[in-house]
Amino acid sequence: MTAAIQCPLFVPATRANLIPKALASGADAVIVDLEDAVAVDRKDEARAALASFLGEHPDARVHVRINTPTSGELDADLEVCRGHAGIAGIVAPKAESRGALERIASLGKPVWPLLETPAGILALAELTRVRGVERYSFGALDFAFEAGVTPDSDGGRAVLDHARYQLLIHSHAAGLIPPLESVFPDFQNVDRLHAIARRASDMGFGGMLCIHPAQIATVKKAFSPTEDELSWAQRVMEASRTNEAAFQVDGQMVDAPVLARARRILALN
Template sequence: MLETATTFLFVPGDREDRFEKALRSDADVVIIDWEASVITSRKEAARQNTISFLKQADGRKIAVRLNPYSGRDFLDDAAALWAIHRSIAGAFLTMVSSPDQVNCSVKALPPSLPLVGMIETAQALIQVDDIAACRPLCRIAFGNMDFQTDLELPPEENVGLIYPSSRLIIASRAAGLPGPIAGATENIADLDHFVASARFERNLGFLAKLCVHPSQLAPARQAFAPSEQEIAWAKQVLEATCDSHAVMIDGRMIDRPVIDRAQKILARAQTRTK
């Protein structure tokens, strides 16, 4: 689920009244957040809310965002996961800083739990190749808001995110991971801004998106999932190249790299229909 999902929706762990609504949304994965949206005094409530909810709900499309390994709350998070790990899709490791940290985190967590590593600082970025190669991770995600804070970047501008985004995308590919998950867009009121950000991220190579409001799910899916036009084009390419890998379609040269691209589009589209 975490490897193939396109849309991820956050819900605060201390707002149990929102869990059911989030689960009924069109999100591929709902992330119950025990970290950034929950104040310290409410962390335990967030854990217990999640455990209680999963006793009566299907958690197969639920993931949990954990607190950073460097803090005291991580150990409490890890202990709570043992009660629910067989019921959920996986967990997000926050503030991942090194491969060693990933490996140490895994030792405290239930075995075989799918994990996404969040790259959120300059320190993490310079080690992202080695982090992505840590086999406990099934995917990496960009914690863009913390990254922007770390580097004092303006939150409404994308130019400062081109380099780190490219590093994540290349590291994921080199490590054999699915395309990474783009970070959250904090501006909820302006959907045009969200659409522009999502298109920018997709053009860089991200294949999924973190969302902070249900209104962002539909435009995120449209931006990151193969469009009907892409699917039609891919089918046309494969049909036209059954007997030759060098043909012309609409004035464009088609050969092996383009055929490979068409096959990947159809593979992603097939995943979306399962």
Template sequence: MRLRSLLFVPADRPDRFAKAAGSGADAIILDLEDSVHPHAKDAAAREVAAFLSQSASGVLRLVRINPLDSGRLDADLAAARRADGIVLPKAEGAASIRQLVAQLGSEGPPVLPIATETPAAIFSLGSYSEVADHLLGISWGAEDLPAAIGAATAREGDGRYTPPYEMVRGLALFGAHAAGVAALDTVYPALADQDGLERYAARAARDGFTGMLALHPAQVPVINAAFTPTPDQLDEARAVIAAFAAEPGAGVLRHKGRMLDAPHLKQAQRLLARAGA
């Protein structure tokens, strides 16, 4: 299962559902939370249920429900019962996942927590490995957390994260890899800045994220390209693997003028696996 791009769609805009599904995103997230006014949530839940009752078109269909303590859990899960996954906002570690799974049942869809939206959540990022079997991946956000602590912003004037939120991003990345699930970087909110998006997505792929959330269909091709290994990268990975296969007793070997050891082999294997090669 590839999860390079996950595109948000407001759940009260059913006119956008089909377009989102045809955008090339690996998954769409029908959003019942932040993008829907409280008075429109019941109608939005009905639209989600109606859309999910139709046959899938090859794209994963996820639903972002409202937080566990919102009072809408039963209604949201009823609407999302045919979804391929549940996106859980305001998640606070393994305890939140266990609470949700208790409602979903053991055969329910996997969960994608947005894992950094409250101060307490930061201290629970290492616990997701306890519930990894129930996870689709782990993502993070840089909007709710500064609001929760009264910070003016999470970003510098040039768009870079300030040190506290750069730390949170790194902890979310390592929390996902510790759990052995997809590590998904957060959205890039400047919709008109395609060059900035390209740099951001390339940095995320470089740092070890495996995919990214998207806010607009126009962002999807840029994100997919960033998280799709190039033919040259695949050829090099195959060459590294072949070099170790040719010297099965070697712990370290020389390849194209550089020294390789076990981490390089593992990196090559992971790249091929990510590409489905």
């Protein structure tokens, strides 16, 4: 089920009244945010609002982004997550420590570490060994700040892509669900969002974090096969029924890896 989650949508815990709308928005999952979207002096209020919502909506299922291990808020966040079956998974920001992830994973809920720092990228070999880690996501804005790069410059994009490469390689090597691409803050720029999401899909990401319901349809379209891709995959599968081993489709050689790619494309439709 989680493998099909392509566009999770963030909702601030302090605006719990928006959670039902988010659940009905078409998002594949809703991430209730206790971290960046909540002011420091409103953390208790945010946890209380989340607990109240879950108590009033026992059938609802949400993920929760908790606070960092160094924030002083982690114990209280985990207590809320431990006490509610409606919390389907935990998003762990600024993941850098295997011990911290093991503590979060001990709750028995799937964990999505958020890679937002160079230290987190360097620790990936250790972090992927934590039982309970299901998939990673990338936090490009925080990573750019931590690394001191300009996000929208050629140099900045090169550094961010290097981090993406590491995240993808470690995720696939560990057999995890493909990671989620970072949020795109300009939710009104549909063309740019589609281009970024499509590029992430081509790179091997499994979806993209969303911050506004208006982004959902665009992200889903970008991560879905195009008509040309579907048509090619169907031709490959049809040819495979009457051919063995390697054969040609559209003048190109088809062997086992190409056949596997055609099956994957059709499975995404």
